[in-house]
Amino acid sequence: MTGHIEPMVGRYVHVDIDGEMHRIYFEENGAGIPLVCLHTAGSDGRQWRHLLGDEEFSKRFRIIAFDMPWHGKSNPPSSWTGEEYRLTTARYTATIRAFCHALGLQKPVVMGCSIGGRIVLNLAIDHAREFRALIGLEAADFQAPWYDTSWLHRPDVHGGEICAALVSGLIAPQGPEVSRRETLWSYMQGGPGVFKGDLHFYRVDGDLRGRVGKIDTGVCPLYLLTGEYDFSCTPEDTRRTAAAIGGASVTIMEQLGHFPMSENPGQFRRYIAPVLSEILKQSTTSTKQGAHV
Amino acid sequence: MTPxxxxxxxxxxxxxxxxxGLLERAPALIARGRALDCECLLGTLDHPFHISIRSGRIVDLTPAPVLMRSWRFSYRATAAAWLEYWxxxxxPGWHDLLALTKLEQAALEGDLHPFMTHLQYFKDVLALPRRHGSAVPA
Incomplete structure (x- = not known):
């Protein structure tokens, strides 16, 4: 055997979400604290491949990235008969909790980007005790819309082309061209209407303004990191959100946009490494003090 | 009166x-616009151009206004926006055509269908002076 084989392994787990079994694809690597990674709207878990393959992080974390139903290698449920896909806050929350339950994860860290960052806030509001720490990338309680999502799913516009072209501007100009293209490639491959359906959660159903004040970072630490070039979830959106939450950590990431983990993995690593290190340190302290971790 | x-x-x-001329030197970009025939109005807010595109090539570029000339969509931005974009x-916020509209440094008007079906094409065509920066003052 001469080929380079990457360390992450992909498998399927059958997950009961709201009473229906879903066949969910996930990849994982490493051992230690479970770190569950949530992809952006209209994409899939491939966005996390650099983090999954990270030699250092995987020594202390069990890094897991799963494809949401309808995304990547996780098919729509067998009950689907062609109706329009629409993600809701309740459904998204149930999916993450059911996935963690199916894998038997004990107090995982959850890190989500974009819609994944938004839902992390909802996990912090309603289910903080289930998690060791929560990390929201490109996260805010609300963002002002900047285009009409009906363009994403109509028969006279190529879905793959328009989804990628719209989000291409959310990538910072300094990133490697190969990473930019790879980030856009997953947007070109989404199922018809899936990106639009995810944005139903983002634009319509998942407005958390007025609710984030309930977050208690004493129960579960919350880290918010946003790229300076993200004009969808702007640094100001994240700062405004954090201002309503006592104790939330905010970092504005230079030379990064809306897809930090995939658009410029090396630059993102500089920002996420100290966060993971702090979580590790807190977990070690808790263990020494006899707390359940 | 136009200032x-x-x-x-x-x-x-x-x-x-x-x-x-820059587009003529980018055959892959022309190929991406091969199905596009369009009249549009592009440029600065006060001094845009009527631009005719045929099969992805710009076959005419004429300063507006031209008496009774039609266009399907218009994308006009402040001069400061174009100079920063290039x-x-x-x-941040000045690096993308739709970032500029959100920032209210640009206006997108008219029938958006040709613009949206060829969104990346228009982003790349209008970014050509960036790659060939000689036309843009530092």
Missing amino acids: SPTASDAAVIEAFAGIP KPAPK
Whole structure:
């Protein structure tokens, strides 16, 4: 055997979400604290491949990235008969909790980007005790819309082309061209209407303004990191959100946009490494003090 | 009455006039626009161009206004927006056509269908002076 084989392994787990079994694809690597990674709207878990393959992080974390139903290698449920896909806050929350339950994860860290960052806030509001720490990338309680999502799913516009072209501007100009293209490639491959359906959660159903004040970072630490070039979830959106939450950590990431983990993995690593290190340190302290971790 | 061009307007006008030639040197970009025939109005807010595209090529670029000439969509931005957009690394919020509309430095109007079906094409065509920065003052 001469080929380079990457360390992450992909498998399927059958997950009961709201009473229906879903066949969910996930990849994982490493051992230690479970770190569950949530992809952006209209994409899939491939966005996390650099983090999954990270030699250092995987020594202390069990890094897991799963494809949401309808995304990547996780098919729509067998009950689907062609109706329009629409993600809701309740459904998204149930999916993450059911996935963690199916894998038997004990107090995982959850890190989500974009819609994944938004839902992390909802996990912090309603289910903080289930998690060791929560990390929201490109996260805010609300963002002002900047285009009409009906363009994403109509028969006279190529879905793959328009989804990628719209989000291409959310990538910072300094990133490697190969990473930019790879980030856009997953947007070109989404199922018809899936990106639009995810944005139903983002634009319509998942407005958390007025609710984030309930977050208690004493129960579960919350880290918010946003790229300076993200004009969808702007640094100001994240700062405004954090201002309503006592104790939330905010970092504005230079030379990064809306897809930090995939658009410029090396630059993102500089920002996420100290966060993971702090979580590790807190977990070690808790263990020494006899707390359940 | 159309105001007289400022120095910034003049720089943008000069850069726009060079775009058809730059596009001719980008066959892959022309190929991406191969199904596009369109009349559009592009440029600065006060001094845009009527641009005719046929099979992805710019076959005509004429300063507006032209009496009773029609266009399907228009994308016009401030001169400052274009000059920043054409820098190698524009500042945040000035790096994308739709970031500029959100920032209210640009206006997108008319029948958006040809623009949206060829969104990446238009982003790349209008970014050509960035790659060939000689037309843009530092």
